[in-house]
Amino acid sequence: VTVPPERIARFSHGSRVPGWDEPVDLDLDPAEVPDPATTDVPADLRQEIDDYMSRYPDPHSAALPALTAAQRRHGWCSPEALEQVACVMRVTPAYLAAVATFYDMLRVDPAPVDTHAIYVCTNISCSLNGADALFDAMLAAAGDDEHFDVRAFECLGACDIAPMASVDGRYVGPLAPADCVRIIGQCRAGEEVLPERQLAYRKAADTLAREAGRK
Amino acid sequence: VSRDLLFEGIDEPGLNTLEGYRRRGGYETLPNALRMSRDEVLGQLIESELRGRGGAGFSMGKKASFLPKGDMDKYLVCNADESEPGAFKDRELMQKNPHQLIEGIIIAAYAAAVTRAFIFIRGEYAYVADILERAVAEAKEAGYLGERVLNSDHDLILWVHRGAGAYICGEETALLDALEGKRGNPRLKPPFPANQGLYQGPTLINNVETLSNVPHIISMGAEEYVKLGVPNSTGTKIVSVSGNVQRPGNYEIELGISSRELICDLAGGPPTGREIKFWFPGGSSSPVLTADDLDVPYDFDSMAKAGSMLGSGSVIVVDDSNDVLDIALKVAKFYRHESCGKCTPCREGTNWTVKMLERIQDGEGTPMDLDIMASVQERIIGHCLCVLGDSMAMPIGSMIAKFRDEFEAHMESARDAADRAAIEAAA
Numbered sequence: 001v002t003v004p005p006e007r008i009a010r011f012s013h014g015s016r017v018p019g020w021d022e023p024v025d026l027d028l029d030p031a032e033v034p035d036p037a038t039t040d041v042p043a044d045l046r047q048e049i050d051d052y053m054s055r056y057p058d059p060h061s062a063a064l065p066a067l068t069a070a071q072r073r074h075g076w077c078s079p080e081a082l083e084q085v086a087c088v089m090r091v092t093p094a095y096l097a098a099v100a101t102f103y104d105m106l107r108v109d110p111a112p113v114d115t116h117a118i119y120v121c122t123n124i125s126c127s128l129n130g131a132d133a134l135f136d137a138m139l140a141a142a143g144d145d146e147h148f149d150v151r152a153f154e155c156l157g158a159c160d161i162a163p164m165a166s167v168d169g170r171y172v173g174p175l176a177p178a179d180c181v182r183i184i185g186q187c188r189a190g191e192e193v194l195p196e197r198q199l200a201y202r203k204a205a206d207t208l209a210r211e212a213g214r215k
Numbered sequence: 216v217s218r219d220l221l222f223e224g225i226d227e228p229g230l231n232t233l234e235g236y237r238r239r240g241g242y243e244t245l246p247n248a249l250r251m252s253r254d255e256v257l258g259q260l261i262e263s264e265l266r267g268r269g270g271a272g273f274s275m276g277k278k279a280s281f282l283p284k285g286d287m288d289k290y291l292v293c294n295a296d297e298s299e300p301g302a303f304k305d306r307e308l309m310q311k312n313p314h315q316l317i318e319g320i321i322i323a324a325y326a327a328a329v330t331r332a333f334i335f336i337r338g339e340y341a342y343v344a345d346i347l348e349r350a351v352a353e354a355k356e357a358g359y360l361g362e363r364v365l366n367s368d369h370d371l372i373l374w375v376h377r378g379a380g381a382y383i384c385g386e387e388t389a390l391l392d393a394l395e396g397k398r399g400n401p402r403l404k405p406p407f408p409a410n411q412g413l414y415q416g417p418t419l420i421n422n423v424e425t426l427s428n429v430p431h432i433i434s435m436g437a438e439e440y441v442k443l444g445v446p447n448s449t450g451t452k453i454v455s456v457s458g459n460v461q462r463p464g465n466y467e468i469e470l471g472i473s474s475r476e477l478i479c480d481l482a483g484g485p486p487t488g489r490e491i492k493f494w495f496p497g498g499s500s501s502p503v504l505t506a507d508d509l510d511v512p513y514d515f516d517s518m519a520k521a522g523s524m525l526g527s528g529s530v531i532v533v534d535d536s537n538d539v540l541d542i543a544l545k546v547a548k549f550y551r552h553e554s555c556g557k558c559t560p561c562r563e564g565t566n567w568t569v570k571m572l573e574r575i576q577d578g579e580g581t582p583m584d585l586d587i588m589a590s591v592q593e594r595i596i597g598h599c600l601c602v603l604g605d606s607m608a609m610p611i612g613s614m615i616a617k618f619r620d621e622f623e624a625h626m627e628s629a630r631d632a633a634d635r636a637a638i639e640a641a642a
Contacts, residue, residue, distance in 0.1 A: 055374045057288065057331070058414055063396030064379050068338070102398040102555075104380030105338045119339070123300045124499055124545050125457040125531055154382060154549055155300035155499075156339050159457030159531070160464040169341035200342060203226045204307060205456075205464015206217055209481055212462065 031094040034087035041084045045073055049088040062089060063099050067106055075115050076107035104153070112147055116187045119153035119166040126155075129174065131163035137177030138165065141184045148184065158199055171199035216476045218443070220451045221427050222467040225311050231346055233353040236314035242359060244434040248322045249367040251433075256326040260429065262437035264449045269294055269385075269422030270497070270527045272515050279327045281409035282417045290413040291329040292394065292420045293320055295336040295347075296378055296385040299498035300549060301529035304453040305423035307465050309336070310343045312427070313350035319429035321359060321371055327419050330370045335390050338379040347375050382553035386601045387420045388412075389555065400557045401601035422527075424453055445471035448514035452528050456482040459489065459534035468513065475509040478532060489534040493617070497526020499546050500606030502613035503533075522613070539618040540625050543611055544572045550607035561604030564595040568611060578633030580626045589615050 048069045052062035066089060070081040077100040082093040089096075100106040105117075120126075120135040135152045142148035156171065158164045164173025167183060172194045175183075179194065186193045195201075219225075229235035236242065248256055261276030282289055293316065297305040309316060316334075324332050334351075336344045351373055354360045362370045376394055378384050384393045388402035391413050412418025428450060432440045441449045448470040454477060457463040461483030468477060478484060478494065485491050493503040496513070502523040504511070511521045518525045533542055551565040571588050574580045592608035592615075599605070615622065 058395060060396035061376070061394055064338075064393065065377060068377065068379060099396065099398055102381060103338070103378070106379050123549060124495075124533075124542060125301055125463075127541075127545060128458045128531075128533060128537065153339075154552060155298060155302075157297050157303040157306050157337070159301055159303055159455060159529075162457060162463065166339060169339075171342070200310070204222060204311070205462055205482075206219075206222060206466050207226050208464060209217070209462055209466070209483075212483075 031092040033090055033092055034083050036087055039083060039087040041087055042073065045069060045084060046088050049085060053089065059089065060091070063091075063096065064103070067096060067100055071106060073113070075113040076109065076111040078110065107149065111149060115147055115149050116168055117166070118142070118148060118150045118168075118183070118187075119156060120150065121154070121156045121158070121162070121164055121166075122152040123155035125159035126163040129162040130177075133177050134163045134165070134175055134180070137180040138183070141180035145184075148187070160205055161197075161199055161202065164199070167193045172197050173199065216468060216472055216480055217466055218451050218469045219467055220431055220443070221308060221312070221315065221424065221453060222465070225307070231311055231313055231350065233314060233350070233357060236312065241314050242318055242357075244430045245318055245321060245359065246365055248325060248433045249365060249369060253326055253328055256322060256433065259433055259437045260323075260326060263428075263432040263440040264437075264447070265425065265428055265432060265440070266448065266515060267422055268424035268428075268452065268528065270299070270500075272525060275421060275425050275428075278409060278421070279323065279419050281407070282327050282329075282419055283410065284328070288331065288414070288416045289327065289329045290416055290418040291320060291324045291327065291332040292387075292390065292413060292418060293332065293334040293423060293426055294385065294387065294390060294420055295334050295340070295423045296390060297340075297423070297527075298337055298382040298385045299500065299527050299529060300546075301455060301457055301495060301498045301531040302527045303455045303457075304465050304528065306340060306343055308423055308427055308453070309340070309347055313347050314354065315427050315430060316347075316423055317350060317354050317359070317373070319426035320373060321364060322429050322433055323419065323421065323426055324371050325364075325369050329419060330372065332371060332373045333394060333413075334373070334375045335384070335394055336375060336377055337384070338377050341377070344375055344377050351375060381555075382549075383555045383601070383603060386603065389601065390420070391418065398555070400555050401603075403600055444469050445512070445514050447516050448525075452513075452525075454513070455529040456532070457530070458494075458532040459485050459491075459537075460532050461486060470514040471512045471517075473510050474504075474513045474530075477513055478509065478530060482530075482532075485532060485534040489536060492533050492535045492537065493539070493614075494533060495529070495531040495610065497524045498529040499531065499549065499610060500602075501526045502609045503617065505617060538625065539614055539621050540572065540576060543614050544569070544576065546610055547572055547607055550603060554603060558599035558601075558604065560595045560598040561607075564591050564604055565607050567591055568607065575622065575626050576629060578626070578629030578631070580629075582623055582626065584626075585615055585619060585622055 049066040052065045053059035074081040082096045086093040122131045142150045161173030265275045266272045383389045384399040389399040393399040408418040453467045466481045491506045547568045556562045592612040595604040595608040
């Protein structure tokens with residue numbers, strides 16, 4: 001059996017750094033710390049980042065919360081967002097780009113401001129309970145709407161409600177593929193997602209076990 | 216079988232508020248601890264023989280005692296980056312009883328003479344972080360945090376720091392890099408964080424459950440605490456049971472009960488008509504055990520003797536309707552995705568393991584692949600800065616060792632199917 005050439009991807013090991021296969025642009029200006037006089041930073045973003053920086057002995061520690069805050073305003077860690085954060089933190093945008101590309105929750109591909117982050121857990125416990133079908137259904141329900149960032153995610157730490165998903169930071173489960181259309185609809189309508197199945201309201205399993213009379 | 220200590224009244228409405236926690240006697244231990252000398256508190260923690268609940272199982276009191284004495288800036292970091300597949304105990308503890316953790320942090324910080332503490336929580340737990348932040352604000356308001364805690368000479372500043380999604384940040388040195396605002400790459404040890412950790416200062420890093428145990432140890436006394444559990448595995452343990460079980464969830468048990476009681480009695484066992492094929496006793500990074508091992512006591516030493524580990528205490532049960540190859544591939548793909556790429560054996564080893572497993576799945580594998588794969592696993596273990604690579608190598612190695620015939624059978628049938636497809640395509 002011959003393997004088709006497209007299956008032999010030499011560098012397919014999933015480097016998370018975008019642009020790894022593009023040549024370096026030697027004409028680019030070296031990265032500099034943005035000039036506060038020419039960089040327009042929204043006042044509330046500046047204040048939020050300043051607040052984060054004040055919490056740590058080393059202000060660099062604010063990188064993750066600051067990038068998260070910028071992403072909330074811009075939809076993703078865009079060059080403009082990085083520029084603004086870098087200006088307040090007094091680091092180069094390149095430093096922040098290096099940080100942003102490491103973490104799964106920081107988006108480095110363009111996305112609109114009000115993007116709904118839907119992470120479907122497809123790790124062991126969820127997949128034992130049908131998460132792969134759930135993920136396919138979620139992708140189909142979201143269709144090509146760019147306002148939905150539907151991703152198969154690693155273990156989200158809610159195996160007790162497997163299969164589950166995190167919808168804009170709220171955990172819901174157990175889910176069936178049929179629930180996906182409703183979830184997407186509730187997101188679009190700005191409603192709370194499946195309130196009856198949110199993890200926040202679930203009792204500890206120990207209590208449930210006792211209620212089942214099997215202590 | 217279950218024993219409530221950390222989970223006492225866990226579902227009581229309002230327990231996650233200061234008022235609710237105080238109603239159950241919360242923050243009553245703290246003034247007593249502050250009246251003791253730092254060494255007395257440390258002594259209690261050592262005598263309690265409390266072992267870290269995050270995975271490594273190192274003595275918490277000893278770790279705290281490794282911090283150098285003196286006037287330098289010292290830090291305490293609570294590791295709430297619970298990302299191990301199958302683990303969800305810390306989430307429940309923080310969501311429903313955040314003040315228990317905060318009280319534990321204050322006491323531990325007092326014992327180690329630390330004045331700055333951080334809770335590093337994974338970014339995905341956004342709503343739990345909101346609860347924690349509210350609780351920290353309440354504690355600050357009530358004078359449990361800040362300068363001169365309860366009019367003692369102990370100061371403590373505590374902040375909740377949110378991660379942004381990376382499994383590796385649960386590794387203590389990677390966590391420190393992430394907390395310093397860098398990519399979460401593990402550091403070379405030694406120096407250990409107790410000597411040179413956050414901002415190069417001495418740092419005590421403990422898991423959420425470990426720190427949540429601290430108020431109970433001080434209030435009941437180490438002498439009483441060691442009576443819980445079995446020698447060398449003292450206390451209770453919250454075990455997350457999930458996968459193919461009827462009642463998945465968190466169960467608090469005394470260490471040392473049989474695994475069968477935990478899986479079959481508490482969690483209800485596999486679905487009706489199904490048998491347990493294998494199970495992970497300590498998250499997806501622990502070597503798998505089979506149904507024959509169900510009578511092994513659930514504690515640190517017995518699990519090690521059975522060839523696996525207790526890890527973070529997360530049991531994933533897999534029943535006989537599942538193919539071992541699918542699970543192996545899930546595990547390998549997870550670690551490939553989460554490998555930070557710093558050390559070659561892990562970065563390349565996880566990648567090649569996935570490729571070989573996919574080859575087997577597609578019918579292009581040969582029995583030699585299993586030997587190569589087993590040797591790749593051996594070459595990862597112990598050869599990297601952190602144990603992420605080992606965390607894949609150990610379960611995959613154990614699956615190959617215990618289910619080799621199944622891998623080979625799968626290989627044969629997949630190859631037959633691929634051959635048939637090729638013949639049909641040619642015809």
